[in-house]
Amino acid sequence: MNKVYPNAEEAIKGIVDGMTLMVGGFGLCGIPENSITALVRSGIKKLTCISNNAGVDDFGLGLLLQNRQIKKMISSYVGENEEFERQMLSGELEVDLIPQGSLAERCRAGGAGIPAFYTPAGYGTEIAEGKEVKVFDGKPHILESAMKADFAIVKAWKGDTLGNLVFKATARNFNEVMAMAGKITIAEVEELVEPGQLDPNYIHVPGIFVQRIFQGTHYEKRIEQKTLRPKPQ
C-alpha cells in the first residue's frame, strides 16, 4: 500500500468541479502551498472551501479566488483580501461564517464520527438561527453538526511514508482536525521520512487519517504581519 505521491499535481488527482475541500492553515501559517498551486493550475471550479481564512489577494486561497475557482467559502474570518470582498459583495461568492471554535470542533466531529454536539457559542446570535437549542446547567446551547470534506488538504512539517504527521509550532492549527475529516486526506510535508524516524509518542496525526502524502518544494511561508520589538542596545 503506497501512500507516497511524487508531487502535488499527482496528489490532487480525483478532485473535480463542485467538490468540498478542507484546507488547513491559519492566515498564511501552515497552508498547503504546493497543493494550492496545483489546484490553481488544474482549473478545477465551483469548489466549496472550508478553511479558517481565505488567504490574501496574491497568496494562499486568494489565488483560487483570483482564478474564480471557489463557489463558496466556509470560514471564521476572511479579512485581508480585496478580491474576496469584491466577489462577496457582488454575490459571485457565497460565504458561510462560523465561530472559530465551532469550526474546529465540527471538523473534529466529522473525523471522529460524532454527527452533532452542543456548544454555547453563537447562542442568541444570527448563527443560532434555525438550530436546535437545549439548556444545560441553566445555560442555552445550540446543536452544531459535523463537517466532512471530499478531500482535506493539509500541510505538515514532517511526515513518514505511512502518513504519520508532525507540525511545527502554530502551523499546526486546523491541519490536525481537518486531516481527520477528509474522506481522502492529502498531506504535503516539508520533509518526508521513513517509518521509524518519527517518535511514536509524539505523532500529531496518526497515519490512519492520511491517504496521500508528498514532499513539497519551494515553501515561501509568507509572513502576514511581521511584528518586531526593538533590539536592546
Add this chain to the structure above:
Amino acid sequence: MNKVYPNAEEAIKGIVDGMTLMVGGFGLCGIPENSITALVRSGIKKLTCISNNAGVDDFGLGLLLQNRQIKKMISSYVGENEEFERQMLSGELEVDLIPQGSLAERCRAGGAGIPAFYTPAGYGTEIAEGKEVKVFDGKPHILESAMKADFAIVKAWKGDTLGNLVFKATARNFNEVMAMAGKITIAEVEELVEPGQLDPNYIHVPGIFVQRIFQGTHYEKRIEQKTLRPKPQ
C-alpha cells in the same frame, strides 16, 4: 503561582467523603500509584470513581475497594478483581458501565465545554435506555452527556512546574482527557522538570489543565499480562 506539591499526601488535600474522582490509567498501565496510596491512607470514603477499569485485588483502585472507600464505580470494564465482584453482587458497590469510547469522549467533552454529543455506540442496547435518540444520515444515534469530576488524578511520564505533561507509550490512555475534565487536576509524574525542558511542540496536556503536580516515588508499574514470544535461537 506555585503548582508544585511535595508529595501525594499534600496534593490530595481537599478531597473529602462523597466526592467524584476521575482516575487515569488503562488496566494497571499509567495509573497514579502514589495518589492511590495516599487516598487509601486518608480513609476518605463514599467516593465515586470514574476510571476505565477498577484495578486488581491488591493494586490500583482495587486497594480502595478493599478498604471500602468506593461507593460507585463508573467504568467500561471491571474484570480481574474478586473483591469488586463480591461488593457488586452483594449490592455494596454501585456500578455504572459505559462504552469505552463514550467514556473517553464524555471526559473530553467535560473538559472542552461540550455539554452533550451524539454517538452511535450503544444504540438499541440497554445503554440507550432513557437517552434521546436522533437519526443522522439514516443511522440512529444517542445523546451522551459530558462528565466532570471534583478532582481528576492522572499519572504522566514527565511534567514541568507549570503543569505541562507528556506521557510514555500506552500509559497515556485516559490520562489526557481526564486531566482536561477535573475541576482540580492532580498530576503525578515520574520526572518533574523546569519550564523549557519539555519541547512546546510535543506537550500532550498543556499546563492550563493541571492545578497540582508532584514527583512520585517508588513506581511499581505492575504488569497485568506478561506475554512474551520465544527468543529466536
Add this chain to the structure above:
Amino acid sequence: MLDKTGIAKRIAQELQDGWYVNLGIGIPTLVANYVPEGMSVEFQSENGILGMGPFPFEGEEDADLINAGKQTVTLKSGAAIFDSSMSFAMIRGKHIQLTVLGAMEVSQDGDIANWKVPGKMVKGMGGAMDLVASADNIIVAMMQTDKEGNSKLLPKCSLPLTGVKCVKKIVTNLAVMEIKDGAFHLLERAPGVSVEEIRRATAGLLVVPGEVPEMKL
C-alpha cells in the same frame, strides 16, 4: 471442522493490503499471526496504538506498553501512540477498515450479544459497543454452538445486545456466512463439514445456495 487457529487463518484471508484492523480479545487476536505474505496491514489497539507489533522477547517487556487485552506488546516501525479519545475517534469515524470480534450470540438480522449474561458477573462492554456501532466491516469469530451443542446463530438474540444490525460476516468452526435480508447466507463449509451439520447448528434462518464450496486454508 476448524479449531480456533483455523478460524483465525480463514479470517486472515479477508485482509486487504493497506487496511487498518482492530482485533478483539481471544480468537480475533490470533488473526495477526496469519497476515498474508507481502501484505501490509496495521493493527489498532483501542488503548492507543496504531502499528502494534508482536509480543516482546523476555526482558524487553515494558509496563507502559500494553494492548487492549492488557498484554505486553511491541511497536512496529512507524507506529503511533494516542490517547483514548483519539483512538475512538478513529473507530467511530470509520477509519478502521475491519473489526474482528467474538460473540456469544448473533441474530439473523446482524444483532450481536457479547458482553453480558444476566445473573452472572458482568465485566463490562469495554470498547465493543463503540466498535460494533461504528464499523462498516465487522467479522465475528466464534464457535457456532455452545458446550451443550446449542446454536449461537439465532433468529433473535436472547442475551442483552451489544449492537443492532451490524454484523455482516461470521466465521465459525463450521462455516463462513454472510448476513443479509434477515438471514444467514452460507458461503463456505469448513473442511469436512456438511451442509446438514451446518444447518443443525444454525437456529436462525439459513439460506443455502445450490453449491457450497469447502473453504481453502
Add this chain to the structure above:
Amino acid sequence: MLDKTGIAKRIAQELQDGWYVNLGIGIPTLVANYVPEGMSVEFQSENGILGMGPFPFEGEEDADLINAGKQTVTLKSGAAIFDSSMSFAMIRGKHIQLTVLGAMEVSQDGDIANWKVPGKMVKGMGGAMDLVASADNIIVAMMQTDKEGNSKLLPKCSLPLTGVKCVKKIVTNLAVMEIKDGAFHLLERAPGVSVEEIRRATAGLLVVPGEVPEMKL
C-alpha cells in the same frame, strides 16, 4: 480621560497571579505590556499557544509562529502548542480565567456586538463568539463613544450580536463599570473625568453610587 494605553494599564490591574488570559486584537493586546511586577500570567492565543511571549527581535521571526492576529510572536519558556480544537476546548471549557476583547456596542444586559455592521464588509467573528459565550470573566476594552460622540453603551445593541448577557465589566476611556441587574454600575472615573461626562456618554441605564473614586494608574 484615558488613551488606549491607559485603558490597557487599568485592565492590567485586574490580573491575578496564575491566571490564563486571552487577549483580543487591538487595545486588549496592549494589556500584556503591563502585567504587574512579580506576577505570573500566561497568555493564550486561540490559534494554538499557551505561554505566548513578546514580539521577536529582527531576524528571529518565524513564519510558523504567529498569534491569532497573524503577528509574529515568540514563546516563553514552558510554553505549549496545540491544535485549534484543543485551543477552543480550553476556551469553551472555562479554563481561561480572563478574556479581554473590544466591542462596537455593549448593552446594559451584558450583550455584546463586535463583529458585523450591516451593509459593510463582514470579515467574520473569528473566535469571538466562542470566547464570549464561554468565559465567566470578560472585560470589554473600548472607547465609550464613537467618532460622532454617540454612546456605545446602550439599552439594547443595534448591531448583530456576538453574544448575550456575557459582559460583566467594561473599561473605557472614561470609566470602569460593572454590568448587573440590567444596568451599567459606575465603579471608577478616569482621571479628570466627571460623573456628568460619564453620564452623557452612557445611553443605557447608569447606576451611580454616592461616591465614585477616580481610578489609580
